[in-house]
Amino acid sequence: MSEKEIPIQKTKSMPEGLASPGQATFSGAKYAVVVHPDKKYVDYIKNVIKTIRDVLGNYNFEIKTLPDEVKPQESNFQTIRRLLGDCVLGIVILDGLRPNVVLEYGVLLALNKPCIVLKDKNAEIDVKNLLEEESKSKFEKQHLTNPKLDIDKHLSDVKDLHWDSYDWQEPDELEKILEENLYKLKDKILLEVRNTLMPEINIGESGYKEFQQIFNEMAEYMLRFVPPEYQKIIELDKKVRELSEKSNIKLSFKYYFELGNIYYRLSKFSEAIISYEKAIAIKPDYAEAWNNKAAALGNLGRYNEVIEACDKAIAIKPDYAEAWNNKGLALYKMGRCNDALNVWDKAAEIKPDFADVWFNKGIAYADITRYNEAINSWNKAIEIKPNYAEAWNNKGLALVKLGHYERAIEAFDKAIEIKGDYALAW
Incomplete structure (x- = not known):
């Protein structure tokens, strides 16, 4: 079936709005x-962590937390070293002064990564909780009290250790601290990003400095220190390709991937697809490029091709929850709700805290009038992401369908509280 023949079914059962x-x-x-x-x-x-996600999300940062990324069965130094080595910024929270935090901070310093170090103004160390479980009973048997140590005093002898004091109950203050640190560390962060784009070229070789200059400018666009402009990106790409030909240096797959990402954020999906395909031509097993190609294709309504690209990504990386989610979206757009639900079940199994997957499942359930299951799915999305206005709105509409009007009003009010201009909830 050609992409023009894809049936997109719209059921009348879905609540209006x-x-x-x-x-x-x-x-x-x-x-x-x-x-x-x-x-x-x-x-x-x-x-x-929520405040950190909100602020850094404005700069296109994805936030990874080591407790979530390093599973217990693979909690080893090499895994931590890889995650910290691939990041472009470290954020260290000293509150509690856990041994693992000190170790991981040391790794970031050894890797010369730009770091933001934070400590709550009122944070103390709970000595009893520093002990392992088997030691606690012995500790308690000795009838010792549970003293609190002042972190400032405890770390006073550590050379060159600096942190910013914050108050977790004042998120606006924390936002300001994070913003200030981002701009203080801007050059170091851009260097980390620029290095991921650089082709295999030695310092001093023809074109080295020119590549550095161009990729530093691209890095600013990638992290939105400077809002990207379509024409400017075209000009930069032209310069890069001309320099590549002149220096006889092959561009890396990461360059084409990141170029595709910039086009994607500018909603230039056809250009993004071309760039992703160039990245894939160099590195066919690049799961992220296949996934992003699928995302771009979906924005153009080419759903059969979305599924093909997602299947490629999943074959390379079976636990790629984002690719499973995108495949589910394509199936849903093609009117295949039950197939979409099965795929989204897989995505949720891989990544249980994937709020968008639960949100999408709710819509599919509502589409086939299974409103209780829809509400359960949206409740799960809200549990993960409490400020998910769209989930609150949809929950309200499903409650209306079930005749639970007071609960529906509460849900609509919550959506409006989160997003004051949210027209659907009105």
């Missing part, structure tokens, strides 16, 4: 690693 499925999941943001203590040692840590 239902927010549509989320956008295709796009991979490629440069990531910052947050090194932090577990919630059992610092109970407010999730609030802090």
Whole structure:
């Protein structure tokens, strides 16, 4: 069946005003690693990480937290070293002063990574909680109290250690601290990004400095320190290709991938696809390029090709939740709700905290009038992402369908509270 023949079914059962499925999941943001203590040692840590995600998301950063990325069965130094080595920024939260945090901070310093170091003004070390479980009973048997140590005093002898004090109950203050640090570290961060784009060329070779200059400018666009402009990107790409030919230096697959990402963010999806295909031609097993190509194709309504590209990505990387999500979106757009649900079940199994997957599942359930299951899915999305206005809105509409009007009004009010100009909820 050609792409023009794809049947897109719109059922009459869907509640009017239902927010549509989320956008295709796009991979490629440069990531910052947050090194932090577990919630059992610092109970407010999730609030802090949410603020970090919100601020750095404005600069196209993806946030990875080591406790989530390093699974218990693979918790070893090499895995941590790889994650920290590939990041372009480290954010260290000293609250609780956990041994793993100190170790991972040391690795970031050894790798010369730009770092933002934070400590809550009122943070203390709970000595009892520093002990391993088997030691706690012995500790308690000795009838010792549970003293609190002042972190500032405890770290006072550490040479050249600097951190920014914040108050986790003042997110606006933390946002300001993060913004200020980003601009202080801007040159170091851009250097990290630029190095991922550089072709295999030695210092001093013809074209080296020119590549550096151009890629530094591209890095600013990639991280939105400077908003990208379509014509400017075309000019930069032309310069890069001309320099590549003149210097007889082959461009890397990462250059074409990142160029595709810039075009994607500018909604120039055809240009993005061309760039992703160039990256794939150099590195056929580049799962992220296949996934992003699928996302771009989806924005052009080429759903059969989306599924083919997603299948390529999944064959390379079977646990690629984002590719499973994009495949589900294509199936849904083709009117295949049950198939989409099966695919989204797989995505949720791989990545249970993938809020957009639960949101999309809710829409598919509503489409086939399974409103209780839709509400359960949106509740899960809200649990992961409490400020998910679209999920609150959709939950309200499903509750209306079930005759639960008071609960529906509460859900609509929540959507409006989060997003004051949210017309659907009104």
